[in-house]
Amino acid sequence: MTLNWKSxxxxxxxxxxxxxxxxxxxxxxxxxxxxxxxxxxxxxPDVVTTTADGFTSPNAYLAKSGGKxxxxxxxxxxxxxxxxxxxxxxxxxxxLARGGLSREERAMPELWRSTIGGSSLxxxxxxxxxxxxxxxxxxxxxxxxxxxMMSGMMQTAxxxxxxxxxxxxxxxxxxxxxxxEV
Amino acid sequence: xxxxxxxxxxxxxxxxxxxxxxxxxxxxIGRMLNLTNLHLMKTILLAIxxxxxLMFGGQMIGLVDxxxxxxxxxxxxxxxxxxxxxxxxxxxxxxxxxxVCAAASGRKDALFFIAGGLFGAAAYMGTYPAWKASGMLDxxxxxxxxxxxxxxxxxxxxxxxxxxxxxxxxxxxxxxVAFVLPDTASRSGGQVQPAE
Numbered sequence: 209m210t211l212n213w214k215s216x217x218x219x220x221x222x223x224x225x226x227x228x229x230x231x232x233x234x235x236x237x238x239x240x241x242x243x244x245x246x247x248x249x250x251x252x253p254d255v256v257t258t259t260a261d262g263f264t265s266p267n268a269y270l271a272k273s274g275g276k277x278x279x280x281x282x283x284x285x286x287x288x289x290x291x292x293x294x295x296x297x298x299x300x301x302x303x304l305a306r307g308g309l310s311r312e313e314r315a316m317p318e319l320w321r322s323t324i325g326g327s328s329l330x331x332x333x334x335x336x337x338x339x340x341x342x343x344x345x346x347x348x349x350x351x352x353x354x355x356x357m358m359s360g361m362m363q364t365a366x367x368x369x370x371x372x373x374x375x376x377x378x379x380x381x382x383x384x385x386x387x388x389e390v
Numbered sequence: 391x392x393x394x395x396x397x398x399x400x401x402x403x404x405x406x407x408x409x410x411x412x413x414x415x416x417x418x419i420g421r422m423l424n425l426t427n428l429h430l431m432k433t434i435l436l437a438i439x440x441x442x443x444l445m446f447g448g449q450m451i452g453l454v455d456x457x458x459x460x461x462x463x464x465x466x467x468x469x470x471x472x473x474x475x476x477x478x479x480x481x482x483x484x485x486x487x488x489x490v491c492a493a494a495s496g497r498k499d500a501l502f503f504i505a506g507g508l509f510g511a512a513a514y515m516g517t518y519p520a521w522k523a524s525g526m527l528d529x530x531x532x533x534x535x536x537x538x539x540x541x542x543x544x545x546x547x548x549x550x551x552x553x554x555x556x557x558x559x560x561x562x563x564x565x566x567v568a569f570v571l572p573d574t575a576s577r578s579g580g581q582v583q584p585a586e
Contacts, residue, residue: 349471374472
């Protein structure tokens with residue numbers, strides 16, 4: 209059910225190419241900030257404020273680069289945010305089309321169950337902590353696997369190589385330590 | 391409006407492709423990162439190579455607008471952030487894009503990943519001034535640079551080499567590495583996983 213690496217790689221490469229040919233390179237992690245901003249702004253409307261020539265925020269991160277994040281929070285119907293929602297729909301339809309995931313797999317991945325154990329609580333806790341670290345790191349780096357690793361290296365961006373070196377330097381030892389299959 | 395339609399079409403295609411290549415499955419990510427099964431690594435390397443060749447080729451023949459390139463800045467925090475992302479990626483089996491797709495696919499643990507991610511992004515929003523003040527967000531090696539100099543691009547080149555040709559050449563290297571990388575490696579001396 210997983211595509212062969214040749215057809216899968218070509219397909220994935222064509223999608224990355226079409227994105228840059230038609231609009232701009234793919235990126236995802238910024239939208240976690242935008243979604244945070246939308247939630248925060250719903251609780252406290254002072255998070256995004258308008259200026260004479262656009263949007264800004266008392267939060268220095270949302271206000272950076274001329275308030276482009278603040279603007280996206282104020283107008284969530286923009287390319288990058290809708291893109292991520294569409295990704296979710298595309299993935300969900302693709303999974304349904306191939307028959308959906310088993311009940312066991314929906315609770316936790318098979319590799320986790322076989323190497324670490326069947327405790328849902330443990331799996332959910334590590335997924336939460338992992339998510340925290342991933343997004344904190346992605347925002348510090350200014351991009352994630354999509355924006356830096358795939359789109360960045362595809363464009364021969366120096367930053368993409370620096371990011372990927374860091375990501376694999378940490379990911380490989382952690383995975384080798386955690387997932388020991390006999 | 392056109393841009394919203396493109397977001398829906400390209401986004402859905404990206405999400406569906408991530409599912410089909412197995413990138414949203416933490417078991418495949420885990421076995422790629424613990425170096426026992428490099429199938430997904432081959433897919434990713436081939437995708438970068440194909441994307442690069444199509445993009446730079448398209449730019450050379452004038453089919454692709456060079457102005458669509460978007461190069462991110464290089465700074466010390468890129469490496470530190472990469473380390474953090476890598477650690478969390480290995481722990482959870484998800485990165486931001488595959489995490490949201492996995493949650494939409496019905497994976498419950500991915501919902502916890504997203505919740506953690508929203509807190510992590512918020513924590514960065516809160517601590518951003520300290521990183522800014524530390525100087526670790528300051529440009530290194532010219533900041534937003536490509537390895538070669540791409541004709542017509544608004545980004546500097548790290549070298550004076552033709553960025554188009556270099557892009558094609560590096561793309562070809564990615565494709566080549568995808569082909570020569572063994573599908574199933576093992577750190578315990580040639581032990582091969584049975585085929586599924």
